[in-house]
Amino acid sequence: MDIEDRIFSIIKSLNPPQQEATTVVNGPVQVIAGAGSGKTRVLTTRIAHLIYSGVEPSEILALTFTNKASKEMTARIGQILNYQAANRIWAGTFHSIFARILRYEAEYLNYPRDFTIYDQEDSNSLIKQIIKDLKLSIMDITPASIHGVISRVKNDMVFVDEYKNIASTSFEKVVAQVYEEYQNRLRENKAMDFDDLLLNTLVLFTQFPDVLKEYQDRFRYILVDEFQDTNRPQYRIIWNLAKAHSNLFVVGDDAQSIYRWRGAEIKNILNFLKDFPAAKQIRLEQNYRSTSTILNAANSLIVNNPNQIKKNLWTNNESGNKIDVIDADDDNTEASLIANKIMQLIKQDIKYSDIAILYRTNAQSLLLERSLRTYNVPYQIFGGLSFYQRKEIKDVIGYLRLLVNKNDSVSLLRVINEPPRGIGKTSLDHIMEYASKNRFSLFDAMSNSNEIQALQARAKITTKNFTETIHRYSEQLEDSTLEDVVPAFLEATGIFQMYKEIDTREMTERWQNIEQLVNDIILFGKDNPNQSISDYLQQISLLTDFDTKEFEGNKIAMMTLHTAKGLEFPVVFIAGMEKGLFPIIRSKNSKEEEEEERRLFYVGITRAEKRLFLTYAKRRARFGEYTYQSPSNFLYEIDINFLNWSDSRKKAPSFSQSPNDFYSKSAKPNFKPNTPKPNIYADKPHSDNYSQISDESTYKLGDIVMHSYFGEGKISAINGQGQSLKLTIDFKSVGRKQIMAAYAKLERFK
């Protein structure tokens, strides 16, 4: 089959809206693509068709949400056309593509080409340093929380000067101070954080029209995947690039927007039609993925979100099994019930690799893992700490970063005493004082350590040796291969020796990981003789765990619901369907946040093709303390006709399910009139639910108490005595909970 036949046989197999979306070549197009409606197929076929129609691959910019998605897209296009063409497409994440552009154009922004990209951890340690240096006394505020605010502010495109003006509370004023210093130091360190990659690209395009023009001409065709999750700077960048030719194609689904907390604006979908009034709107509403039971269940859930674009997602697929809702006595039991169920499924000819377990928080994976191991179920976890975020790897990368960017003080501070070389807190204080007094970078101050009077003779020698080593190897790097320089340099720093010893002593795999990294670098050098170590470093700084891991062999996949976006599995388990955990409790449970949680659940449900299991535990250990959980209100929102609630519900927990009248605002499940409330406790009248023997000496009915985690609540029942004294408390934050008084840190409210 030649290329033409291949493309047209694919196009012929598409439904009419899909065909339109793939073959309209010019002009703005907005596709609202429901879950499982063949979005990826449309994207790849469209790009193949564009190239077939005469568009140069290098004129196409395809932005995806993960590196993995872009790799897969490129691979598929390669299969249809050829790999040379596919590899010339500019495909990648926003962050990776713009990092690449910023590298080319760095001098416009007064940055060196080899600028360093700071990840979250790097940013946090820089902020920690700033807090210390500015002597800010802020109790209860962590560097991470300040960075969170700064990141949010940056995503809203509020620059330092503006933020300083609008900061009103004392906390905001502190943030403003840190924000200003943070940006200064990023610049001094010749570094950008993740948000800067977007903001600086925007600055580049808006302040240098010639540069913008160049990229407008280069990217004559732009495609954006997961458009609902773009934030403001991302949208502005796309808009700037596309306004010259308007060949902008965006695909998204407002019902799957789950990154609002990171600044994503669903509004962008609506703005699109304002900014590109000529845009064609195409809806993909036929779902090819799931059984009608699963799809309709998802639909019955998502109608509870009032604000959404109207669509009618339907399927021709068979109705299939009902959705199993499994309740477990506690979190351990939940994990083993899942493992058991999986083993049953395996006997029915389902492969491990057909199954995924999804959960709300990474912390949940621990118990699940333990139980899968007990039952010998092979699994693979995606997400969480990526290879490149491991301590030993970050240490090595810290050294390598110094080779290309000596101004990177975050990396310098990270490695200066790793392995211990006698430069501790006191010496560092002297060096930093000298650096700031003379407006030197930390590295330059160390190079001049002879001039620092306060410094001990020994420290002077060590710092001098240290900086000389860096100098020597960074010079070598200019005319030698990575293979020749990198291992020798790392050996010279002593970091190899240190981890070899740790590995033998503590039976860890750290040295192995380092070997793997060094091999990877050497391979990179061989495969890309024209690229430098700084190319390598930039590339890996934007990789997540999910990007680096392949689905391997016959194993179950485990990941958070967020990570699961864009994937599909024949069998899906969603664990931890409990109030407080999913939807998760936050300090302020706003309507918007609940709607986002609901969309997240929607994403989870629609990952399943054939079978879906929803599990919850009645008792779960959180923060080392067991609490009684009630089923998630989301479970009641799904049309009961699609559910098969497990039999053990008859052994109902000994407390009432009814939402509390005076307290909980969010605890009240949103029942649709056509969805009868599953009265799962029908065989237990309310009044029998708890005996009211109160331990007069400590707690009384109606007492207002403070819980360390759930906050304020009112005691509505008291059960048991002494060690097994159980309190039923209506919390403002999570509604009704049962608490073991002996374990909970409760404070009486006067």
Next chain:
DNA sequence: GACCTGCTGATTTTT
């Protein structure tokens, strides 16, 4: 300056 220990706060989600 390195090492030990007791305390505290963490559990959203990620480029």
Next chain:
DNA sequence: TCAGCAGGTC
């Protein structure tokens, strides 16, 4: 519950 860190000791 537990990891990471501040503060103290050698």
